[in-house]
Amino acid sequence: MLDKSALTSRTVRLHKRDNLIVAVDPLNPQSVVHDITVRERIPRGHKMAIAPIAPGEPILKFGQVIGFASKPVMPGEWLHEHNIEMHDFSRDYHFAEDAILEPILPFEARATFQGFRRATGKVGTRNYLAILTSVNCSASVARFIAREVERSGLLDEYPNIDGVIPLVHGTGCAMDTRGEGYEILKRTQWGYASNPNMAGVLMVGLGCEVFQIGRWKELYGIQESETFRTMTIQDVGGTKKTVEAGVSAIRDMIPIAARAQRETVPASELMLALQCGGSDGYSGITANPALGAAADLLVRHGGTAILSETPEIYGAEHLLTRRATTREVGEKLVERIAWWEDYTSRNHGEMNNNPSPGNKAGGLTTILEKSLGAAAKGGTTTLNDVYHYAEPVTARGFVFMDTPGYDPVSATGQVAGGANVLCFTTGRGSAYGCKPTPSIKLATNSEIYRRMIDDMDINCGDILDGISIEQKGQEIFESILQVASGQRTKSEELGYGDAEFLPWQVGATM
Template sequence: MTPRFIIANARDNVAIAIADLAAGDVLTNGCMVAEPISAGHKVALTAIASGDAVIKLGQPIGLASEAIAAGAHVHSHNLHFARTAAGSETGVDLRTPDPIEASFDGFVRADGQIGTRNFIGILTSVNCSATVARRIAAHFTPERLAAFPYVDGVVAFTHHSGCGMAKDGRGIENLRHTITGYATNPNFAGVLLVGLGCEVNQIQDMPGFRGDALNIQDAGGTAAAISAGIEIAERLVRSANLCRRQSVSAANLTIGLQCGASDGYSAITANPALGAAVDRLVAAGGRAILSETPEIYGAEHLLVRRAVSPDVADTLADRLVWWEEYAARDGASLDNNPSPGNKAGGITTILEKSLGAVAKAGSTPLNAVIDYARKVTAPGLTFMDSPGYDPCSATGQIAGGAHLILFTTGRGSVFGSIPSPTIKLASNAALARNMADDIDVDCSDILDGISVDDMGAQIFARILETASGQKTASELLGLGENEWVPWIPGATY
């Protein structure tokens, strides 16, 4: 019989309901539930004094804002955010996995990179060229592409910026690295970058841009640029259709790790299961990218303990200080992060949410910390600085070289991504049933006794299948073209 609650760590003073609990239900330690507790929410195992730490997953997730009786519901009404000191000795938990061999069928590009998809991208330097880019892509209807069965599609990526912004600084640097990162992502067989001609974000200033380029002003206006762009894209499509998959090592694979609409189950099912899959990928020589800096807040010490050097640990700490100051400038704090959906699902503070977020990264060494949309070059696990907003964060990861996005969710997500498809992992069975068309893997079997490691093996198998061409739920639904959201901090003039 499936248990109705779980105590995730021997240090915990709360249990997690994995089914609705009624007043009078008895917990393992003999404590009686004092009031109805919704699935995913927390119940006190013992009395917790006001000001004492509430412990979940072996870590403090905040302080009791009032005395909490044994058996009481623990949530926003009696638990508040408070930073607590946590051990952060650099590298004390370093663990290198034993190597394994794994492979998938990918597209080998002329420069030696490996793709998992075979798209043509129509990129834009500025919002002014958005319509032209979309019209070029729209020319390639399913009927026209039927003659090119080895091409996954022709897709336009537009954004709201590129002019009316500073000519230097973090904003334009992020935008340029995002554009050039997509242009060099091996899931594109070819790209066309469309500009207006007079914008701040000039095509010739793109660092390391490779591909075809077109300026609307030079082409003779909107109609002429569309015609010229279609001609270029047709050439790229014909070339891409010559590509064929071949077996390659999983060491060529890079994945981005995301979580969205998390709930109280996420940290005990989907997220640690994804972490177990990441450990397998790293053991096979592959790479993983953890991001969403505001969503590791309060759990960063767990990454520091796996950092390969003090420089890596210090860089991560510096990014968190930046985010604290960034939030404070608008009178906010990083504890604003848990959304209404997160809280309805049982998550109370950012500290609690962050524990689940970090679990996605498994247990291997943290080898590098990089800025948004920069190319991942280190082996194994890299942390990329990014906002917690899923489309923005995943955009940076794909620009960094991610072939796939692995996305855990507890409340439900309709996210998709191109050219690097999203595999969505459900934390609970109710979600997997209710949004079956959006979910690829149901991780709730962990609650029925399957081990986290075995679920991780299932996810790793799905990663290799998807990398080899199996369509994800979001691909079948046609999602991903509108989820390209570069992070562009700074003033708009």
């Protein structure tokens, strides 16, 4: 939580243990801050030492280790890549020590929204028809079908249908049917087909690919119905015939999808995906903790919040294991961290290849620093379960899903898990939207909010001007309810979402 009293001369010290401050605005050489003379220019969002730090001593932010001094550092010096390094250090996981049973509001006291109640009992926030593809070889045909539906004006008389979306990807063949990549694609496809924001689904394949539609249907017990159809280009007889058949299938689904009407439902039916991208030095101070406060509110109202991006909680995972409801849940998270350490090693990488160049320009130096800020999106409630990528999320409350840090891949996994609304924080200005799940963009600073006003839904930069984390969390929570009820986000107005379906590709392409 940001303490208003900590704001002095447009800098902030986030924890009493910290040996640094963060510059809210640029600091000029020879200016005096906290009785310390600034030795060099400190860019906005970057860090300045406030105590002598010897080589090898830890650099502390949020009261946690974000790296170690690679050379002697004097008070007033800029702290960044030139004098901070990463190396391994032990972390005590303290499994489940901070887990508490938070009170959930009684049903009659919960907030509500206007959603689409599906036959499965789940509730959607949007009403889409989708064209999924089993393989990249059918991607163009899926797009042709969607384009023909749009040209024909078939949806013009059905305003409660949000659109027809072709969700195409770059895999589906040249893969091992017994490998992780196949399992991930299988889960992702079914997760999207069954997401409550979908009113109907057409699955299009080529016919000879590794990812066989027939086998997939058999594994999940999927039956063809009025709102679920499949076809392959080879069986139908080529591109033109498949496009015609696909348009006909969508035409048949439209009046059925149009029957869905919004009704009042409790906020406990919301499953919120938590995302951050284009992070900067303000992310962990403003938008991420504010989103965490909104997530806590949602959990209190009986809903679910999904934190993800495993490489971006690396170094902060010990804060989550303390909140695990049981030791077993905490150990599931540590197991996924170990998997990532092995995965990056096998591929000749390292966990600290993140932050990105843009993150570093915005003030983030190490993955530990980025992770501590990113984990703040998860709020403060008990961690109830840990899921593999694209697994169906069945637990209520705060949960974690293992995903890469790459935003569209991560969000794809969350939506496959059942997320029906998404919040995305950004400090550098990520251009992102999601279908079928609406994405609310939260700016970490007022400058990027003003500069990219057509992309940003909420400004969290005013936290630096005195708005409390709790106030901003309440604003975000209310916006979630409004968007879930049909209010369009900026990314929806811009038309984002068709190209952001990106299943995680793991394993060899053969």
